[in-house]
Amino acid sequence: MADEIKKEPPANFKVTIDNITIEVTPGTTILNAARTIGGDVTPPAMCYYSKLQGSGGKCRTCLVEVAAGSTADPRPMPKLVASCRTTVMDGMIVKNITSDKVKDARAGVVEFLLLNHPLDCPICDQAGECHLQDLGYEHGKEGTRYEFKRRTFEKEDIGPYIQLHMTRCILCYRCTYVADQLTDKRVHGILDRGEHAEISTYISKAIDNDFSGNMIDVCPVGALTDKTFRFKNRVWFTKPVDAHRDCENPKCCGKTTLWLRGDEVFRVTARKDQWGEVQSYDGKPGWICNTCRFDKKKTTDWVIEGVTKINRHSVISQGKYEGLVMPKETIQEVLGGRSPRLLMDIHTESEVNKPTVHLSEINGPAHSDTFNEGK
Amino acid sequence: MARKLLLDKANVPGITSFEVYRREGGYRSVEKALKMAPAEIVEEVKKSGLRGRGGAGFPTGMKWSFIAKPEGVPRHLVVNADESEPGTFKDRYLMEFIPHLLIEGMVVSSFALGSNVSYIYIRGEYAWIPDILEKAIDEAKANGFLGKNILGTGFDCEIYVQRGAGAYICGEETALIESLEGKRGNPRIKPPFPAIKGLWERPTVVNNVETIAAVVPIINEGGEEYAKIGVGKSTGTKLISACGNINKPGVYEIDMTISVEDFIFSDEYCGGIPNGKKLKACIPGGSSVPILPANLLLTTAKGEKRLMNYESLSDGGFATGSMMGSGGFIVLDEDQCVVKNTMTLARFYHHESCGQCSPCREGTGWMERILKKIDSGKGEMKDIDLLWDIQRKIEGNTICPLGDAAAWPVAAAIRHFRDEFEWHVLNPEKCLTENFGLRHYADPIHVPVTA
Numbered sequence: 051m052a053d054e055i056k057k058e059p060p061a062n063f064k065v066t067i068d069n070i071t072i073e074v075t076p077g078t079t080i081l082n083a084a085r086t087i088g089g090d091v092t093p094p095a096m097c098y099y100s101k102l103q104g105s106g107g108k109c110r111t112c113l114v115e116v117a118a119g120s121t122a123d124p125r126p127m128p129k130l131v132a133s134c135r136t137t138v139m140d141g142m143i144v145k146n147i148t149s150d151k152v153k154d155a156r157a158g159v160v161e162f163l164l165l166n167h168p169l170d171c172p173i174c175d176q177a178g179e180c181h182l183q184d185l186g187y188e189h190g191k192e193g194t195r196y197e198f199k200r201r202t203f204e205k206e207d208i209g210p211y212i213q214l215h216m217t218r219c220i221l222c223y224r225c226t227y228v229a230d231q232l233t234d235k236r237v238h239g240i241l242d243r244g245e246h247a248e249i250s251t252y253i254s255k256a257i258d259n260d261f262s263g264n265m266i267d268v269c270p271v272g273a274l275t276d277k278t279f280r281f282k283n284r285v286w287f288t289k290p291v292d293a294h295r296d297c298e299n300p301k302c303c304g305k306t307t308l309w310l311r312g313d314e315v316f317r318v319t320a321r322k323d324q325w326g327e328v329q330s331y332d333g334k335p336g337w338i339c340n341t342c343r344f345d346k347k348k349t350t351d352w353v354i355e356g357v358t359k360i361n362r363h364s365v366i367s368q369g370k371y372e373g374l375v376m377p378k379e380t381i382q383e384v385l386g387g388r389s390p391r392l393l394m395d396i397h398t399e400s401e402v403n404k405p406t407v408h409l410s411e412i413n414g415p416a417h418s419d420t421f422n423e424g425k
Numbered sequence: 426m427a428r429k430l431l432l433d434k435a436n437v438p439g440i441t442s443f444e445v446y447r448r449e450g451g452y453r454s455v456e457k458a459l460k461m462a463p464a465e466i467v468e469e470v471k472k473s474g475l476r477g478r479g480g481a482g483f484p485t486g487m488k489w490s491f492i493a494k495p496e497g498v499p500r501h502l503v504v505n506a507d508e509s510e511p512g513t514f515k516d517r518y519l520m521e522f523i524p525h526l527l528i529e530g531m532v533v534s535s536f537a538l539g540s541n542v543s544y545i546y547i548r549g550e551y552a553w554i555p556d557i558l559e560k561a562i563d564e565a566k567a568n569g570f571l572g573k574n575i576l577g578t579g580f581d582c583e584i585y586v587q588r589g590a591g592a593y594i595c596g597e598e599t600a601l602i603e604s605l606e607g608k609r610g611n612p613r614i615k616p617p618f619p620a621i622k623g624l625w626e627r628p629t630v631v632n633n634v635e636t637i638a639a640v641v642p643i644i645n646e647g648g649e650e651y652a653k654i655g656v657g658k659s660t661g662t663k664l665i666s667a668c669g670n671i672n673k674p675g676v677y678e679i680d681m682t683i684s685v686e687d688f689i690f691s692d693e694y695c696g697g698i699p700n701g702k703k704l705k706a707c708i709p710g711g712s713s714v715p716i717l718p719a720n721l722l723l724t725t726a727k728g729e730k731r732l733m734n735y736e737s738l739s740d741g742g743f744a745t746g747s748m749m750g751s752g753g754f755i756v757l758d759e760d761q762c763v764v765k766n767t768m769t770l771a772r773f774y775h776h777e778s779c780g781q782c783s784p785c786r787e788g789t790g791w792m793e794r795i796l797k798k799i800d801s802g803k804g805e806m807k808d809i810d811l812l813w814d815i816q817r818k819i820e821g822n823t824i825c826p827l828g829d830a831a832a833w834p835v836a837a838a839i840r841h842f843r844d845e846f847e848w849h850v851l852n853p854e855k856c857l858t859e860n861f862g863l864r865h866y867a868d869p870i871h872v873p874v875t876a
Binding site: 106107108109110111113129130132135154155158159161162163165166195196198201220221223239240242243244245246247 | 592594609614775776777778779780781782783784786787788789790791794811817818821822823824
């Protein structure tokens with residue numbers, strides 16, 4: 051999304067977010083303006099998805115304080131506003147992490163979101179690439195104050211490719227927007243209301259559509275997972291590579307990320323941008339079809355472009371550092387070429403540690419007997 | 426006896442029929458209004474100072490003047506008859522006994538707003554009322570007050586009655602519009618407001634039944650005359666649906682100049698509290714508004730007599746005041762338990778939360794469970810603080826006011842009745858069989874003398 055904004059004509063609305071002033075085009079939302087700045091200033095978003103029309107406003111994690119509405123009307127907004135659905139005005143002053151009110155409300159929202167979440171990350175396929183996990187780490191408290199039974203749902207089968215695990219759902223509604231906007235016939239939506247609201251197809255009907263798999267990509271949690279990948283591997287053990295193929299489906303972009311282990315393709319997903327959303331190509335979101343996603347599970351089906359760049363803060367990047375550079379040792383430079391001099395050799399001062407015993411040479415860890423010469 | 430503008434003819438036999446209603450002076454306002462320009466009617470309503478009777482009390486004339494008027498786009502008037510607030514049943518009375526008053530008000534309002542197709546969205550539980558309204562609509566049509574070319578002025582107006590399926594949330598105006606469009610009744614994210622993009626993305630005004638009915642006397646008598654009734658910014662008359670521990674529950678029309686004390690204890694209105702019990706607390710404007718203990722209900726924190734109007738009831742803000750709300754006046758006597766009452770309300774909001782945004786979806790259920798825990802004698806002191814913290818995190822952070830409506834009663838109950846909550850925690854056995862009682866809740870408030 052950040053790329054898309056830069057391509058637009060010269061910006062002319064000045065907006066200040068956490069004391070950083072930028073210019074954006076009129077009609078930009080506060081969230082997208084903050085995304086052009088990036089970093090901590092960007093509010094987290096669990097339900098907003100820039101590629102899905104009408105999404106956002108529901109999860110309330112992106113609440114920000116508007117300290118001044120605009121230059122023309124500098125009154126502050128009385129309530130915190132959902133930054134994903136509020137457009138900027140010229141001279142607007144927004145406070146995100148600089149506002150205690152926002153931090154307090156966000157911690158509250160995280161607690162609410164986790165209230166009925168099963169926290170079954172150890173057995174959840176989304177773990178490692180779960181937005182709720184990230185949100186919990188960054189903005190949540192260490193424990194919950196909820197002491198009642200969490201609401202649960204029966205696992206539901208919604209077709210051969212997608213597993214719906216409603217207990218984990220945070221009701222972001224993204225998948226219903228996918229169903230509305232990507233697939234030609236929507237067969238799933240929200241049933242019931244309140245805490246018991248659930249994503250469902252009517253009476254467990256299978257979802258059968260060429261683009262239904264994109265629901266998995268937009269799901270911020272592990273509520274919708276890829277059945278062909280379930281329990282096969284943890285994402286951080288797999289190696290993501292960018293690949294493409296000439297897909298016969300005209301609506302499919304054919305550009306994907308393959309999640310490999312050795313030569314085995316464990317999973318195929320659309321490519322994600324830095325906000326965890328599907329990458330755009332020429333202003334069009336790069337949704338992929340179910341054939342690419344579920345059926346092309348051989349490396350020979352694909353032209354591999356190279357290793358996918360993963361944010362170094364993500365657990366997926368563990369052990370996959372490219373071009374690892376050790377920091378330079380500068381002490382000799384600082385000392386003008388001299389080596390640092392040992393000021394005190396502890397062995398000459400004290401006999402306690404038995405300088406004759408070389409810890410690196412003993413078998414196993416040292417314990418008191420190692421130094422006890424009496425025995 | 427205060428003047429009645431809405432209900433004065435309610436007891437005339439056969440008033441639900443067109444003939445009797447017309448004989449009693451009905452539909453005069455249509456005849457008058459259709460000779461005026463729409464902008465003049467809006468101006469009259471502005472002058473009258475009429476405030477929305479649905480709960481928020483927003484000036485109706487101002488709301489009407491906000492409606493966008495793009496070329497070639499139809500506009501709509503939607504009457505919100507999804508009266509689901511516990512304690513509120515005034516619109517039901519109005520629609521059931523004088524349906525023509527609503528239809529008359531709708532014709533005038535539709536003309537003022539330029540709506541050729543207007544809707545009444547009525548709650549599903551009022552199963553028998555749509556028939557009454559539809560009969561009234563048919564009669565009005567047969568007599569030329571509705572339909573094509575009303576009274577030969579060239580103004581067309583159709584009114585349709587749409588039944589809801591029994592969801593409290595559909596009383597929120599944008600959820601109502603969604604439901605009217607045939608979708609799931611989830612509130613929309615504002616802006617855009619309905620006045621710009623409402624029903625089918627067209628400019629829409631959503632008004633309460635009583636508000637629209639009040640347009641009739643405003644047109645008949647003129648806005649300035651109407652504004653003379655009442656005090657300050659609380660003009661005209663207001664329907665109050667009184668219930669709870671009172672001798673005469675029912676719907677009363679007041680002119681907003683009487684005191685709360687008179688309203689509860691005078692024979693003209695509620696007639697006092699049965700069995701010689703004492704007043705403990707009251708929710709003056711429907712379940713969402715803050716509950717007040719007897720002492721703060723009858724006098725404000727400044728020691729003045731509290732009156733039954735918008736300003737006086739909200740005097741002192743939420744710290745020591747409440748709200749006029751929708752006029753659902755619920756009285757609690759000394760035998761009522763505020764903890765149980767709060768739990769019942771929390772259960773209602775939990776049940777009615779639409780589940781769209783997280784604070785309300787998760788928070789309402791959490792509050793209900795904690796209140797249930799305290800009510801059943803298993804509560805701990807920390808639960809009271811936790812409740813306070815939860816309501817604080819719901820309030821103001823949700824898409825629609827349902828979150829606030831769920832948070833306010835809990836907040837007010839803890840604010841004013843904290844010792845009753847603590848008593849429940851400290852007496853886990855006793856609280857199951859006994860009642861905290863009146864205690865100090867009716868004691869006079871100390872008002873510091875200013876130098």
